[in-house]
Amino acid sequence: MSAILHDLALGFSVALTPSVLIYSLVGCIVGTLVGVLPGLGPLAGISLLLPMTLGLPPTTAIVMLAGIYYGAMYGGSTTSILMRIPGESASVVTCLDGYEMARKGRAGPALAIAAIGSFVAGTISVVALSLVAPQIARYALNFGPAEYVGLLTLALLLLAQLGSGSKVRSLVMSLLGLALGMIGIDPLTGYARFTLGIPALADGLGIVPLAVGLFGISEILLSAGTRNVPKVAAPRLRDLYPSRAELSASTMPCLRGTVLGFVIGLIPGSAHIISSFISYALERKLSRTPERFGKGAVEGLAGPESANNAAAVSAFVPMLALGLPAGAIPAVMLAALMAHGISPGPRLIQEQPQLYWGFVASMYVGNLVLLLLNLPLVSLFVSVLRIPYAILYPIVTTMCVVGVYSISSSVTDLWIMFAAGIAGYFLRRANYDVAPVVLGFVLAPMFEVSLRQALTISSGSLWIFIERPIAATLLGTAFVLVLLSLWMPISRRLELRRTKAGD
Amino acid sequence: MLRRLMEARAVAASLVVVALIFVAGSFAIPIGTLLAPGPGLVPLILGCAMLAAMAASIAVDRLKPLFDEETASGADDTGGQESRAGLPRVPVILAVIGLTVLGFEPVGFVPTIFIGSLTLLYGLERRSLLISLAVSIILSVGLFLLFERVLYISLPRGLMEFWP
């Protein structure tokens, strides 16, 4: 313990030097700026801004990148809450209840809870990371394709829970999303699937253009189409910050989300992106009033926001402890280190203690900076809603176009956004909820690739899902969930009959 | 109301078509077997499942009327509220976005965004010319400078190649 305190002291001595601190601040501000632009999320943010940091010393560069990352993370929930435009797949869930809160005039509290939840989750996770990183990381590597199949099966079962409204329509939308996720070149065989011969579709539709179109553009069209333009109640000053009831309602979801997110984030690969919606499904299951979800339930905002940020921190564990680029964002960070002549490996802690602990300490600092930066910004962001809608929506539309284009300088992405916007408009008018589309779209390729990898490794034997304990446990849980959901209606009917018989 | 009903039917029909495209498209790529899945297997299963779910959904809608007045989002609209300029909003906004995307690279970021937002603000919403111009210039030139100078991300110059 004292060794860790000593190491952390070293870290803070690095992170609190004026130049590092300034770059951390600059990173947080630039990150927030990028994150607030619709469509630009943390991954796009740090990979686009990576070249900016190449001229800096390594520790400063990595601290600044971490700041950009966090800033984009916090900033991303802002557009989700205010305009229903997700910057990445994780904030899709934030749109669900965050935006509904904003429509009810609780935009300020929603933004504040997102910031506080992120801060709490981020800080708890950094503490956990500094205590246990190396020990856990090696164990987490056991999580291979078979285990992924188990986890994603669970996630798929939760998918249909997400939509508000008709179950069968949610199922249709989930399946549509899963099918859309199949578009693009199959990474395992190189076959182009449903690409219509367009090279730009080879990598699939892309989560950002799809989500911005389905959520953001369709929202603009729907609002413009209705007679009463949404009266986003211009909030009064005392409505800027959450009420005591809202805070206490979000405490437990926030803590649960943190634990859940931290654990899921440890899994090498892209598992961290499903943490927010697993948390959402969990909170909805636990809630005594699940019907409020999707209509502005504060638990449905606090849980996923915390889970998302906790996972964002623990996704760094394999990178820091083992030097492994085990996910897209750590891969960019590692690349940045390599550009500075530091080859991160399992011995990073021993060889570059200032860098390692400086980075960890800068995460503490960055979280605090962002909280201090974001709470005052709440009133600024909320006042955006005071702009007359007729002026606001052209601005938002433009931002969507720039954000989506800048990710990979692709006009095809803009067409995808356009098409998704039209599709979202008509689907939502016909009472289909589009959230399951986006989440299905994220899950599909992960599930398919893991399944086929597992079956290749086992040469076509299903035994691999049974002999591996984690995989077997996850699949067993999924199986029990299916049985339960089949049994529940039957048992309810039996009970009904029994009470009737008793009458 | 009848219009909304027709529209909902069209949406359901397009979803069925999408599912059929996935089913048909899967046969163009190797499907493999259940234990050695090829690239076509999962899309095929998903397409079939979607067809089944659509069948179930249509059956449910037949049993229960498609629209309760209250659940239909924005049930009070006529499918295109007119703006101050007397134009239906949705088609105009769609046309502006479409033309913006079309001209984005050949014409360049600044002109397309300027013209697009001016059309929406001044043409469609009849805001004052001063405000419309100001917002359009900030959006086009301002965002261009922000991306290129601050974030080092270049946006298409198109016809504006001379821009420093």
Next chain:
Amino acid sequence: MQKIVTCLIAGIAVAGLAVTTSRADDYPTKPVTFIVPFPPGGLVDFTARPVAAALERVWKQPAVIANRPGAGGGVGIVAAGTARPDGYTLLFAHPSITSVPASDVVLGRKPSFDREQYVPIARFVADPLILVVKGDSPFKTFKDVVDAARKEPGSVSYSSSGAYGAVHLPFEMAAHAAGVKFKHVAYTGGGPALTAVLGNHVQMTMGSPSVLAPQIKSGAIRPLLNTGAKRVALLPDVPTVYDLGYKDAEFYLWVGLFGSAKIPAETIAKVRDGVAKAVKDPEFIQQLQKMQLPVEYQDGPDFDKFWKADAERIEAAIKRIGKVE
């Protein structure tokens, strides 16, 4: 309103035309765009940035990097081929410029471009790949691997960065040269492929020396083979495919500069002159050294010869792989 718009369009069009005329003999007179067909932060991007910076100093003209990722490089490569052939849009590419169209042909697709549409200008780096197994693996040498695979075909598995990618191809070449078959498990990138080896889900993978060196030094993984003709400074004990007699398995992850074949030869010559000066730039040399990327500069004609031989090996390997099952 209409008036404003008309004036605006007319003004832009006139100004646009006025500046688009330029001659080859005073190249470059305006900013040069370098298309990097991958996202920022990869090998190609990291090679391209110092080169562009050095060229900016030589030419006294801005050199702009434009990342155009997609389709394994295909999107950016096509973009460079369809840009105006005036020498102001050039392309950084790696072996996918050969493998993307070749795999298109094998899979029965119409290739989106042909590599003949591009002329090689210069090569900057050419790293061999290092084949590695987990630190506690029973395989001590590449021969152990070959023997095990011969005894029971398909019993030794490897993870790749994706079908027809820069790990799949050299593995196929090595297996073919040794006359054995390995079991291929495709992952979605080099990072996940390495993670799969460390998590004991597959037995081998390949990667660049600079990426793998720290893992090798810590004992987490063990290097068995170098796909190049000569040993690398970072890992001098690792035998090459030449040492082991598998010459046909020679493979490099190189990065080169290309232009559209329609660019006038005089302009290409100007670019080559500029690049020849840029690679002597001390700052450029120092930056690549920092990234542990040894400079393997080749000028146009030499690079052309290298590229043709490299392409022949890659195309033959892709034909042998055929359609991935």
